[in-house]
Amino acid sequence: MATIKQYPEHIPVLRDAFVDAMLSDPDGRYVDCTFGRGGHSRALLARLSDKGRLLAFDRDPEAVAAGKQLAQEDGRFSILHSDFARLGAGLESEGWEQVSGIGFDLGVSSPQVDNAIRGFSFRQDGPLDMRMDTENGQPLSQMLEHVSERELVDVLRSFGDERYARRIAAAILKAFRSSKLNSTADLENICFHAVPKQARFGKTHPATRTFQALRIWVNGEMDQIDAGIRAAMAHLQPGGKLAVISFHSGEDRRIRDLIEAQVHACVCPPEMPICMCGKQPTMRWLQKKPLRADDMELAANPRSRSSMLRVAQRLTADEAKKLAGYSGGLH
Numbered sequence: 001m002a003t004i005k006q007y008p009e010h011i012p013v014l015r016d017a018f019v020d021a022m023l024s025d026p027d028g029r030y031v032d033c034t035f036g037r038g039g040h041s042r043a044l045l046a047r048l049s050d051k052g053r054l055l056a057f058d059r060d061p062e063a064v065a066a067g068k069q070l071a072q073e074d075g076r077f078s079i080l081h082s083d084f085a086r087l088g089a090g091l092e093s094e095g096w097e098q099v100s101g102i103g104f105d106l107g108v109s110s111p112q113v114d115n116a117i118r119g120f121s122f123r124q125d126g127p128l129d130m131r132m133d134t135e136n137g138q139p140l141s142q143m144l145e146h147v148s149e150r151e152l153v154d155v156l157r158s159f160g161d162e163r164y165a166r167r168i169a170a171a172i173l174k175a176f177r178s179s180k181l182n183s184t185a186d187l188e189n190i191c192f193h194a195v196p197k198q199a200r201f202g203k204t205h206p207a208t209r210t211f212q213a214l215r216i217w218v219n220g221e222m223d224q225i226d227a228g229i230r231a232a233m234a235h236l237q238p239g240g241k242l243a244v245i246s247f248h249s250g251e252d253r254r255i256r257d258l259i260e261a262q263v264h265a266c267v268c269p270p271e272m273p274i275c276m277c278g279k280q281p282t283m284r285w286l287q288k289k290p291l292r293a294d295d296m297e298l299a300a301n302p303r304s305r306s307s308m309l310r311v312a313q314r315l316t317a318d319e320a321k322k323l324a325g326y327s328g329g330l331h
């Protein structure tokens with residue numbers, strides 16, 4: 001068994017619960033869709049046998065470089081520079097069809113947030129970038145060139161639940177179009193002054209939700225979640241497990257609904273007395289109510305404060321048939 005080596009700059013959230021959730025067979029094939037600095041990957045490798053294999057994905061070239069180093073140290077591990085929406089293509093390139101477990105630890109890593117040049121943080125001055133994949137896509141500065149005020153309001157509301165979306169969006173575009181928004185420090189200042197005075201010194205900084213929403217927008221994170229979770233469920237072997245850690249309620253709802261659609265597969269309208277669509281479930285919940293960090297973890301790692309872990313398992317063909325037949329065709 002390998003010893004667990006951690007990078008001090010990124011403490012993996014819900015580490016043991018996440019690994020327990022993914023693991024079924026120590027000889028199996030596993031996928032870590034969000035390598036980061038490999039905290040979860042290393043913990044999982046420590047629980048696999050010599051036959052076990054782990055393939056990781058990350059869209060951030062710096063994370064992939066860290067992963068390549070791990071691949072040199074441990075022959076059971078490999079990593080792809082790819083977003084997880086292309087999970088299916090990645091698995092195919094490895095000659096893998098079905099796997100024993102797949103994990104997602106969504107969002108940004110501490111090294112990404114802590115590096116001012118990446119533009120994720122309102123606590124440091126940096127460029128308007130926010131891309132996780134610095135080799136592809138458009139940085140925030142380019143995205144702002146084409147966005148309408150109405151679209152920006154929608155981004156801030158949908159991805160940040162921002163109460164003052166209208167005021168902030170108007171202020172951002174006004175400043176951007178008059179060349180007064182050039183850095184994350186400018187953006188932070190604009191958010192601060194756009195909200196009413198009484199909202200400026202609350203528990204969370206007035207720029208928090210805007211930075212989160214813009215990051216999700218720049219990286220197309222919701223579409224990534226849709227494609228990634230669907231692909232993951234399709235590539236689990238019977239009995240294989242899916243573990244997903246998310247950090248805000250919009251993400252978590254999306255994940256719950258994607259999995260729920262496979263747990264309750266029937267798509268007949270509720271007024272139909274019996275099921276006519278015949279769609280069979282493919283998944284079952286193992287952790288439907290999200291698991292959260294306990295007090296000890298919260299004290300050691302403030303990042304774990306908003307983390308939520310959901311776990312589901314792929315049904316065997318027999319289980320799926322039984323569950324579909326269980327209601328005798330009734331809803």
Ligand SMILES: C[S@@+](CC[C@H](N)C(=O)[O-])C[C@H]1O[C@@H](n2cnc3c(N)ncnc32)[C@H](O)[C@@H]1O
Pocket residue numbers: 010011012013033034035036037038039040041057058059060063082083084085105106107108109110132224
């Ligand atoms: C919260 S960190 C993961 C930390 C990791 N579990 C660890 O223990 O070090 C999220 C990582 O996932 C990557 N990421 C986020 N969305 C992604 C996507 N759609 N495709 C691939 N990688 C993604 C980010 O670049 C980041 O490195």
